[in-house]
Amino acid sequence: MQQQNERLMFLSSPSMIPQLFSIQNIKNETRDTFTLELVSPDKLNISFHAGQFMMLYVFGIGEVPISISGNPTKTTKLLHTIRAVGTVTKQLKTMKRGDVIGVRGPFGSHWPVDESQGKDILIVAGGIGLAPLRPALLYILAYRQRYRKVTLLYGTRTADDLLFLSEIEQWRARLDLDVYITVDRSSKEWRGNVGVVTTLISKATFEPSKTVAMICGPEIMMRFVSVELQRCGVLVENIFVSLERNMKCAIGLCGHCQYGNIFVCKDGPVFAFPKIQHLFGKREL
Amino acid sequence: METLKIILAEHPFFKDFEAKHLDLIAGCASNVKFNPEKFLFREGEEANKFYLIRSGKVAVEMYGTERGSITIQTIGRGEILGWSWLIPPYLWHFDAHAIELTRAIALDGKCLRKKCEKDSTLGYKLMKRIAYIMENRLQATRLQLLDMYAATE
Amino acid sequence: MMNNKLIIERKNFEALLSALCQRGFTIIAPVLRENAIVYDEVTSSNELPIGWTDEQTPATYRLKKRNDNAVFGYVVGPHSWKKYLFPPHLKLFSAEKNGKGFVIEENHQQFTIPKYAFVGVRACELNAIQIQDNVFCNGQYVDANYKSQREKIFIVAVNCVQSGGNCFCTSMKTGPKVENNFDIALTEIVNEKEHYFIAEVGSEKGKVLLSEIPHREAEQKEMEKANQLVEQTANQMKRSLDTTNIKQFLYDNFDNPHWDEVALRCLNCANCTMACPTCFCTTVEDVTDLTGEHTERWRKWDSCFTMEFSYIHGGSIRASAKSRYRQWLTHKLSSWIDQFGTSGCVGCGRCITWCPVGIDITEEVKAMQHSKFSTTKK
Numbered sequence: 001m002q003q004q005n006e007r008l009m010f011l012s013s014p015s016m017i018p019q020l021f022s023i024q025n026i027k028n029e030t031r032d033t034f035t036l037e038l039v040s041p042d043k044l045n046i047s048f049h050a051g052q053f054m055m056l057y058v059f060g061i062g063e064v065p066i067s068i069s070g071n072p073t074k075t076t077k078l079l080h081t082i083r084a085v086g087t088v089t090k091q092l093k094t095m096k097r098g099d100v101i102g103v104r105g106p107f108g109s110h111w112p113v114d115e116s117q118g119k120d121i122l123i124v125a126g127g128i129g130l131a132p133l134r135p136a137l138l139y140i141l142a143y144r145q146r147y148r149k150v151t152l153l154y155g156t157r158t159a160d161d162l163l164f165l166s167e168i169e170q171w172r173a174r175l176d177l178d179v180y181i182t183v184d185r186s187s188k189e190w191r192g193n194v195g196v197v198t199t200l201i202s203k204a205t206f207e208p209s210k211t212v213a214m215i216c217g218p219e220i221m222m223r224f225v226s227v228e229l230q231r232c233g234v235l236v237e238n239i240f241v242s243l244e245r246n247m248k249c250a251i252g253l254c255g256h257c258q259y260g261n262i263f264v265c266k267d268g269p270v271f272a273f274p275k276i277q278h279l280f281g282k283r284e285l
Numbered sequence: 286m287e288t289l290k291i292i293l294a295e296h297p298f299f300k301d302f303e304a305k306h307l308d309l310i311a312g313c314a315s316n317v318k319f320n321p322e323k324f325l326f327r328e329g330e331e332a333n334k335f336y337l338i339r340s341g342k343v344a345v346e347m348y349g350t351e352r353g354s355i356t357i358q359t360i361g362r363g364e365i366l367g368w369s370w371l372i373p374p375y376l377w378h379f380d381a382h383a384i385e386l387t388r389a390i391a392l393d394g395k396c397l398r399k400k401c402e403k404d405s406t407l408g409y410k411l412m413k414r415i416a417y418i419m420e421n422r423l424q425a426t427r428l429q430l431l432d433m434y435a436a437t438e
Numbered sequence: 439m440m441n442n443k444l445i446i447e448r449k450n451f452e453a454l455l456s457a458l459c460q461r462g463f464t465i466i467a468p469v470l471r472e473n474a475i476v477y478d479e480v481t482s483s484n485e486l487p488i489g490w491t492d493e494q495t496p497a498t499y500r501l502k503k504r505n506d507n508a509v510f511g512y513v514v515g516p517h518s519w520k521k522y523l524f525p526p527h528l529k530l531f532s533a534e535k536n537g538k539g540f541v542i543e544e545n546h547q548q549f550t551i552p553k554y555a556f557v558g559v560r561a562c563e564l565n566a567i568q569i570q571d572n573v574f575c576n577g578q579y580v581d582a583n584y585k586s587q588r589e590k591i592f593i594v595a596v597n598c599v600q601s602g603g604n605c606f607c608t609s610m611k612t613g614p615k616v617e618n619n620f621d622i623a624l625t626e627i628v629n630e631k632e633h634y635f636i637a638e639v640g641s642e643k644g645k646v647l648l649s650e651i652p653h654r655e656a657e658q659k660e661m662e663k664a665n666q667l668v669e670q671t672a673n674q675m676k677r678s679l680d681t682t683n684i685k686q687f688l689y690d691n692f693d694n695p696h697w698d699e700v701a702l703r704c705l706n707c708a709n710c711t712m713a714c715p716t717c718f719c720t721t722v723e724d725v726t727d728l729t730g731e732h733t734e735r736w737r738k739w740d741s742c743f744t745m746e747f748s749y750i751h752g753g754s755i756r757a758s759a760k761s762r763y764r765q766w767l768t769h770k771l772s773s774w775i776d777q778f779g780t781s782g783c784v785g786c787g788r789c790i791t792w793c794p795v796g797i798d799i800t801e802e803v804k805a806m807q808h809s810k811f812s813t814t815k816k
Contacts, residue, residue, distance in 0.1 A: 093627075157434040161434065188354075194358050208432065253720070283761075
């Protein structure tokens, strides 16, 4: 029986039983996307690696895999940025401060933030893809001196879909971080770049042979960005993507997330490109 | 003229272009500057310029009465703008206006066309590069059309 | 040298079952129900399908009376032992609303299920159990429910002395002889003159149990006869599957036009996955009572043939019937090898028997291997 103020390592043995977390804060990022800030009533420490995900459980409705979007160096709260597109996520959007949800995890592989020390870092995010990349960027910024040039390329559908706006402004203000933003569709007020995120690659100044690229977004976007990066000279083994599949267990036993001979929940969701290159783009795999 | 030739040679579009061809092209070139909000050209006007953007940002737009001006794409440093000077009836299909202070090299369309007719090797080389840019632009535009971030039920 | 083969007379077979009962085992054995031989609880050997056999061809299963009283004179039916080790429905937890939150109660009863004795496990089935052992117990994450069940069971295996119509265990190297991982293995000898079982000891548990029931040591000629019968069975196989390089072959033939041909026939009904002794896919289902205060989360068998299986926002990744059949076959014979180190198929033929349109996995693979479009990348 643990003391109230003693901090436990979070989830040492994964199972199908969720831990309870309560919603401390909700931030509406855009029209359909929101960030939940969760805390554990038992004061559990949240320990995770950038790129990992949790299974979030809503009482009586179901579970959904959502990438952790918080700072891996801050272990007292758990953040998830969620787009309301299905039954469970739409229900999550209606929840209020103090409501309780179930959490299982953390699961999956992670962005190679430690292995990329001494390299140029290129983070390419499309749409909600910035959410799983945010922990990587925050980790890198926390240990900024370990890396060379760090660049963020971020594209969304419209200016209204940009996530973490106030933080982006802070990131832009930094002298040790290059930020390029673009939208697919502009609006009257938008004075920035218009065009798909691949068009930002030629604007950025990174040394391709010394760059590690971390890409997350719709699969089409990841496909084209990785082609363009390779064309520029980024080594294929230094390109990382994050995939998404139907998941029911997150522990490699329900079979739903299979992709060729890979289980996305435990072999991924972050993959070095060579591992999935031969599968990427195969229709209905 | 010499300075223009150097500036042309430095622009990514003319990377590794033969010196003798750059000489010919420099003859059609002039240095231009657009203050913010200034239009480079408007839809329907005669298309007579090929712009090599050196710095700044240009919005390629379309105007519709219901929606006003909509930016379809932005063009920046190191990129090129406009190829309607190459294709009859040589009219602009979009508006282009500077969002930031923009410096560019403007190449006179008629001048370029004449030189390309005379020296087909120059013409072919220029065409190849423009075709490459067009292909990239088309590809990027197609991706925009896909609307890949849209939420689907 | 002491041989570990014993003879148990038919009349003493009952004693074997009693010994198991006395040890507290719930015996699961073949029984005849609704014109099929399935697995269910028994307490006496009379409940087994004595004197029955089965005739199986693609999409057909018929029972026929034998002209003897063989206890195990058939092969495999629509059930497999996975029904007991890997339950079709398993409650994971229940939860009760509690103010703004809720309280979860794990289902601990799942670990107090009676221990089972499986009587009549065929070689292919034994392999299937081992394949599922590998999936559920030897990976990064262990299925605690499977593991706890599995550790308790007692296996009385049976060597097949006749081949089934759809069997191809010899191709998959999973039979017909029972090799290991059993407690007792029986080979039934039945003719006008005699009826007995040659029993082979496979474990200490098995040895102890056999020592408690009337038996005698097997003679050389009796053991030879048993071996002969099993060899005969191997030669009777009507189907075969060439597994040479099959893993890479199926990877390379992702776009083989034959998939379209199968897609014209496959109904995506999921029968094959339900009958298959190694298929392990599951889904989870949340059920709430009418008040909305009480909910339960259940784990259930699922099939990659359903539209929802690969659904992510925007649609299913495997939307076409073709892609789903391809996923099942490629997983079973090919990617399973990369994932778990062995093939996922044991050659039991159930998928062939229970497919309503009679798709034969061995024929489909053969068609692709011999088609002019087959791709073999060097």
